[in-house]
Amino acid sequence: LGVPLCQILHCLLILLQLIEIVLFIVDSGCSKHMTGNLKLLINFVEKFLGMVKFGNDQIAPILGYGDLVQGAVTIKRVYYVEGLNHNLFSVGQFCDADLEVAFRKSTCFICDLKGNDLLIDHLCSSCELGKAKRNSFHSKLSPSSKRQLHLxxxxxxxxxxxxxxxxxxxxxxxxxxxxxxxxxxxxxxxxxxxxxxxxxxxxx
Incomplete structure (x- = not known):
């Protein structure tokens, strides 16, 4: 493109400062739903629930819990962990609530035991494409990119x-x-x- 990488990174940093992106990581190693962003929670109950230890040996306090509303879906008992920089959804907690978590390619689906997708009324165009059926992939004889480090x-x-x-x-x-x-x-x-x-x- 002819644009220096440092200029692209600078533009991305400016965009990230202007737009608040709420990202959720579906984590099979996480025991409970957790967030470090108190603004995402409703019906918040302030209560010290102990400490949580992460894979990098960092320890942080659990200072309460609340509900998180995502479209028409309410996710119950999301822990507020002070200082946590990510929003984590626990696969185990979904399964304990009789929900099924399925991973297909780059998409994660959370359904009830009858197979009803909890987000069926709130599909973005990417999700609709992710659910669409397509022909099987054929092995490519040539790479997608035209030069080194392009992709x-x-x-x-x-x-x-x-x-x-x-x-x-x-x-x-x-x-x-x-x-x-x-x-x-x-x-x-x-x-x-x-x-x-x-x-x-x-x-x-």
Whole structure:
């Protein structure tokens, strides 16, 4: 495109300051629904419920709980964790409430036991496309990109059951679509991912 990467990152930072993006991570390793954003909760009950420990060994207090409304769906008993920078939905808590959590490609569906999608009345165009059926994929003979570093595929996996010698439990894999060249980065926690990606983009 001819636009320097630092200029693109600067524009993204300005956009993020102007727009409040509410992102939810569906986490199979999380025991309870949690948020660090008290503004998202209604019917809030202020009550100290103990401490929570995260995969990066960070400890934070649970200062209460409330309900979170997403469209026509109300998610009950979402814990307010002071200092938590992410909004986490617990797969286990959904399952305990007799809900089914299904992952297909890049989409997550949460349904009741009768198969009714809880968000059926509030599908965005991306969700509708995600639910649409299509023909099976054929192996491509040529890459999608026309040059090196034009398209990167990334995957973050972990936490690994056994840490490395340096105490790292996560693996970030980055692959160039054109050359299929692969870089592997080992991380102590998921929180390191943005910094590692920025360093990587500066290098390439």
């Amino acid at each position: 990167l595929h990334m995957d973050l996996c972990g936490p690994m059951r056994v840490a490395s010698i340096n105490g790292k439990r996560y693996v970030l894999v980055i692959m160039d679509d054109y050359s299929r060249y692969t870089w592997t980065h080992f991380l102590r926690s998921k929180d390191e991912t943005p910094e590692v990606l920025i360093d990587f983009l500066r290098l390439v």
